[in-house]
Amino acid sequence: DQQVKQNSPSLSVQEGRISILNCDYTNSMFDYFLWYKKYPAEGPTFLISISSIKDKNEDGRFTVFLNKSAKHLSLHIVPSQPGDSAVYFCAASVTGYALNFGKGTSLLVTP
């Protein structure tokens, strides 16, 4: 049973524009959310996280928004760069327990 869902398998954005990646979850007990970036044949790289006590966390070009009532989070990348092209995984957990991953969204940033 997929508790974390990324409904868009792919997204294409022009360089310089905003990329918005979405993620929904079903388990209301989740209180820790993360985004990972993954290149082919490599392990995921941690990007940014947010705990349920916040609704926004920002790190440079990356901002994660959390809407607990909607059980939805999103990752905003501004401005998007060609090097951002990768697969982005959303993950969620109850703090201290294993992560539950979505299936990923493949982002392509075109020049």
Next chain:
Amino acid sequence: GAVVSQHPSWVICKSGTSVKIECRSLDFQATTMFWYRQFPKQSLMLMATSNEGSKATYEQGVEKDKFLINHASLTLSTLTVTSAHPEDSSFYICSARLYSNQPQHFGDGTRLSIL
């Protein structure tokens, strides 16, 4: 950032062979390590959680006698796929974390191909 090293990165072997994969945290002591498996275009599926010095906790449907996990030190966990068969071919990834409120850091994965 934290570095997790996974070795080997690619293994091709005959059916019936046992394969050991190592996962090392290079710059921090990992109290907990995780092993995942990823099928093409799918999410990472957790196989097991291991805490240093204790037995691994396996997810439902994962055979503990098939996938042996050892977490002998705070910097090393190993996954041994015993008597591997073609259906075990997959991408195996480990991760490690220090504290429960910190993100997991992943190795680069091992591509296992069983002929």
